[in-house]
Amino acid sequence: MNVNDSVTKTKFDNLYCCRESILDSLKRTTDVMFGGKQVLVCGYGEVGKGCCAALKGLGSIVHVTEIDPICGLQAAMDGFKVVRIEEVVGQIDILITATGNKGVVTREHMDRLKNGCIVCNMGHSNTEIDVASLRTEELIWEKVRPQVDHIIWPNKKRIVLLAEGRLVNLSCSSVPSFVVSITTTTQAIALIELYKAPPGRYKQDVYLLPKKMDEYVALLHLQTFDAHLTELTDEQAKYLGVAKTGPYKPNYYRY
Amino acid sequence: MNVNDSVTKTKFDNLYCCRESILDSLKRTTDVMFGGKQVLVCGYGEVGKGCCAALKGLGSIVHVTEIDPICGLQAAMDGFKVVRIEEVVGQIDILITATGNKGVVTREHMDRLKNGCIVCNMGHSNTEIDVASLRTEELIWEKVRPQVDHIIWPNKKRIVLLAEGRLVNLSCSSVPSFVVSITTTTQAIALIELYKAPPGRYKQDVYLLPKKMDEYVALLHLQTFDAHLTELTDEQAKYLGVAKTGPYKPNYYRY
Amino acid sequence: MNVNDSVTKTKFDNLYCCRESILDSLKRTTDVMFGGKQVLVCGYGEVGKGCCAALKGLGSIVHVTEIDPICGLQAAMDGFKVVRIEEVVGQIDILITATGNKGVVTREHMDRLKNGCIVCNMGHSNTEIDVASLRTEELIWEKVRPQVDHIIWPNKKRIVLLAEGRLVNLSCSSVPSFVVSITTTTQAIALIELYKAPPGRYKQDVYLLPKKMDEYVALLHLQTFDAHLTELTDEQAKYLGVAKTGPYKPNYYRY
């Protein structure tokens, strides 16, 4: 059961959680001010979208890199300049990776960063920044506090590397219990479903969580907000062609 | 070929276009000021999301109704109070429907609206507001300009109905050529695909546009923005398990 | 009585009204889409602040020019790149003046604009854009609709000039009655004060409106929003050193 791609995971944990945890991670480790800073976010998936929205909201000027034209067009329509890393790497104050890819930030890129630039990774593994390339003789590593290393070039330039390139939100910020609850509820419900499912419902394959269960997870968490959903009338349910209790959307719906 | 649900339609036309056309429609017809106004948006799909974001950005206080707990939770996390229409119908200045449903705003609701409340529909048909229920003897209709009717209650209360409940963005605003271009390109490419497809690729069924074509439509439109996409290296493409020229995402990806 | 610089004029009419009327003016005249567009706003006073906030909110990438380092620093902290016009004039899609100055946009600048760039003025006179410099033989003027001229260069490049450089919000948009009410109430109260003032209260000089009256204008307009102010207790008023009925702030307070 592929819980990682269920809507309650990707659209909540990845987006809303990262929107807050990127700020939290940077503040706790570096005390940086966001207003007026130039930031490059590599990747405009859910995580990148969250990071960009949060930083733009606090007065940063944000650039984005993308490989996918659809996500790139979303970034453009959301007000972010879509660039290649080479175009801006010498002018940015903060560099954040959120691609799920490897080798996105190379030694050549880091050689061109400004003095004081903060470098961190919000993606799903520690391969996005080529940290190994920084472990060479001419560069000095200075640990200034837990999870914060200064890498010092021979010309005294320093970059501030967070969590040695591992996921900065897991290493350097708290994860709000609300989002943990959404994600773990989704996992628990997936397990219950697998356990209870009659033989034959699932073959040897990877499945997305049935939409009904995604909706149930959301319903459980809505109560926190004193939110009141509207119920369909019989006539409306018939008009829409859905059951009154859901699921309410076709499987391809994107939210 | 279901072009209406392709990502370049739902995530661009519905979201980004409506974000602008709701403002445009309301201004051209009523000259209303958005700052400080209380607004109810019924439905938090792509259209509703666009309307809410635009109005919040200009200083309106926005409430949302939803039937779907997932969309409801998105509204909550985006900072909108999720209510039933009955809870706020007596205090709002603007009421916008964007549900795709019928009979969302009833005569009983409209009887309780404040004097001067603006009522309009951004959804996909003219059934969302029960306009027929307003064609009764005790209510006076006064056309104050094209597409704008005042409905006058016996106690002199007026509501301002736009486009007689038809789609206000099509009736009362322009649609930017850029968005039209995205949508029509998607349609044209779908037709070309159907024409050129070898026998057997498509059976008698409804298909979503192949992702590669969605990406191509986006690519064509990115050029307008002087946007520069990043190319995958061979090694990165292999790591991600995608072709260097795409498609870049699994079919269930939500953007 | 200098009503133009009273807080209820500068902080409401200039800021909140222009935030909406820049969008309205551009839509009604050109149907332009804001998402992804590059915009240059010349001047970051109240009018410029309103224009920048609105366009950023709808997904434009906004650059700012300023002569005043304080306003320039505000622009930077609000997330706008502070540039000289020469740096970006060849890449922008929309150029807006809001400086109160003259000759801000020259013929040389306009010679370098992109094909299709929209040029308009939100400042307080028609001197900001050197429109006279465009009335030369080699340029063709084509009126495409009221208030909209295409100026065509010999190489077929067109720029879209709104309202011949006069105030675009007065020429091409409506002004919401709410803001008109704030401004005219302020003017009326100023006249009443001058008429009723005992001899000697005002000498032959220019005065700002007494703060008490600014507060009164605001109070009258708050009622529209179902807003409930808090009253000071006797003890609190004493602690703050103000009368319970105001004025609440020293004269130098900036809001």
Next chain:
Amino acid sequence: MNVNDSVTKTKFDNLYCCRESILDSLKRTTDVMFGGKQVLVCGYGEVGKGCCAALKGLGSIVHVTEIDPICGLQAAMDGFKVVRIEEVVGQIDILITATGNKGVVTREHMDRLKNGCIVCNMGHSNTEIDVASLRTEELIWEKVRPQVDHIIWPNKKRIVLLAEGRLVNLSCSSVPSFVVSITTTTQAIALIELYKAPPGRYKQDVYLLPKKMDEYVALLHLQTFDAHLTELTDEQAKYLGVAKTGPYKPNYYRY
């Protein structure tokens, strides 16, 4: 020399710094998620404006209390509901004071707070929340970590009090060095001016910093942002009636 009310203090330290430090303070102490939370901010001066903008940007629903109709009208136009504390005290998740006043949050208010509500002070002294009223026998104080106390009512309800009602941004967050630099530069320049001023320039009174110095402080800090100010031409300076090197604005200008 009243440095506290200079524009580089009030419009930068109070607004831009608090916009970030309210988030930082709440995260470091409580790990709360902002999305969907209901917040009450008491006071809509510069500090309140910063808090409200930041929290709204991250998806909180924000209410405001005000005594001053001008600030109240600003809050309304910025999209915040202006309420009396009594109206919302039972439904909010976070309560923030930023008034400069005393006794704004009383024991009666705190008796009505929801279980788990976070209470903190961003104002200029520790009098805004009546913390003394919580030191009674029936309430149990439990220190859960530094600067964080749970106050437990007999019915098990807990509120989360930060920094015992002292300034939470000074107690529980870092203050970015950039803002400290602006404020201390302003102070240093004020001292230099007082030391160097010829006899008679200042009498025994309180003065605001001369505008020229405010502009100088801003100029020094703009360099961080790679910002490029525009220089006035001779003709423009004459038209505006200012010196080419400033000061650029009249003393009553509000920014």
